[in-house]
Amino acid sequence: MSLSRSPRRRLVGGTLALALLTGLTLAVVGPSDSPAGPGDGRRPVLDIGPVPWPEEGQSAVDLEGTGSLGERGGRRPVPIASLTKVMTAYVVLQEHPLRPGEEGPLIEVDQQAAYEVGVGGESTVPVRAGQRYSQRRLLELLLIPSGNNIARLLARWDSGDQDAFVAKMRRAAGKLGMKDTTYTGASGIEPTTTSTAPDQVRLARAAMADPVFRAVVAGRSVTVPHLGTITNTNPLLDDPCVVGIKTGSSTPAGGNLLWACEVRVGGASRLLVGAVLHQRADTTPSEGLRAAVDSSRRLLTGLRDRLSEPRTEGGAR
Template identity: 55%
Template sequence: MARTRIPPVAGGLAAAVAVALAAACWVAFPPEVAGRAIAARPAVALPVPWPAAGQASAEVQGLGSLGDHGEQRPVPIASVTKVMTAHVVLKDHPLGPDDAGPEITVDEQAEAESSSTGESTVPVRAGRRIGERDLLALMLVPSGNNIARLLARWDAGSQEAFTGKMNHEAAALGMAGTTYTGASGVEDSTTSTAADQLRLAREVMKNPVIRAITGTANLRVDGVPGTIVNTNTLLGREGVIGLKTGSSTAGGGALMWAAKARDGSLILGVVLQQNPGGTPAAGLRAALETSERLIAAIRRELPAATR
């Protein structure tokens, strides 16, 4: 069989195109070594105050990566886990932007766990019927661990079966450094990287229900006492419109965030391992403060960098 020869000019053009495509793929889908993603090359380099410790990742949608900071190794992510829980529940039981969803009966386990003093919970009574959307809000806004596990049992029959779904979805999203061992994040064995969680943030912000719930500063739910306040106190500041906090002794403070740039572009980011070993409250404060400085700098520097 005769071989077709590529003329020198065409061959050079093909090589140039191949190099350009490879560079673009590196930014959007960084390669992996030993199961861990190599840090993405930033599409735009900004002089921003990355955290002094821990790890972080950020991007501007439509523009690309702002880079990964710190060693992207799996660490406990605490209640940031609940973002994947919400994602899996809504994949299995989709809701329209204004849908309340099916009513779910609170079981005795969820009520018993309400009185736990060792984790974040929401007071609910067994036998009470609460809509899917309200339960998602009780999980994401005040970070109710007992509600996360209730939703897992409702969706998959057991938390263990639901966790399998979480890991399957993580693999589908290319989150190679992530392992989920529960629906709430209370287990230190649930670990991930900032780069992986940024992939998840990119996916869940496509869902109007998650966007609306995580952007709610406070709410009331029938049958649940008092006003429920969002643990993400950055909402409404520096353009922040969501997403989810996390804190534990082992993991320190964590925050997955979404913010609007001054031109309306969506900025997404994740900060992990802030003040690990301290109290969860101190870790959360550190994550919020670090994230606020980072977001403010990105919003300030982005216009000049993209002109």
């Protein structure tokens, strides 16, 4: 799914970003393929006012049917830690599609995935060599507890080795128009895997279009035989409007969060997707993640409240 924009859309996005950075009120107009508004085939203007952007790092937000609501913090690529696993899952599902409710093929845990459990302080899932899990189950273990060893296991299963899989990740990023993103591994442990908030929003929109991916990242927990119940690393799922998608944190990356929530705009439900990156970088992963969660909560709550407010034709409240 490509989110490349026309020149007209890029102009609108740049105007929105400038308005947000200067604290001006926003007038958001939908694209011509949106449900028709009065007169010109576009949605009515949405006057959403100033946006509570995080004060540090990078952030970007996109509204279904409208496009970019702006961005802040520039486009210098930064480490993204476990947000990398969104692309890992996206590539796996592109190569091995699943239908809703389908478990997919059984995949055997190899010696390497078992050996990596608990090594080097990484986020891993305790699996044993010879165990067999369905593709769907391994996607859950990849995205919910954020298992680095599961990411590399899936890469080897798909492509034979991680390097070959990373080449697929890079090709997928190119097709999605993620021009400022570089993948160097399947798990995100490498600080050389870098991206930007706008690029991650592009990926999130594409990944959330897959119903299996969307169902997995919406799960607040997963119960696995021999492992018990594992809680999702994304605390924003406590908010009933939030439907995913992924956390990521490390010392060089700071805290990172991709989130998606369903908002009511003009009586219709629309998907609001945001990326908040590089919060409290060079501290601890837990401190960075707390900052990313707090910043994301303020951002999505502020936008949801503004977008959901009743408006008259032309955008007036």
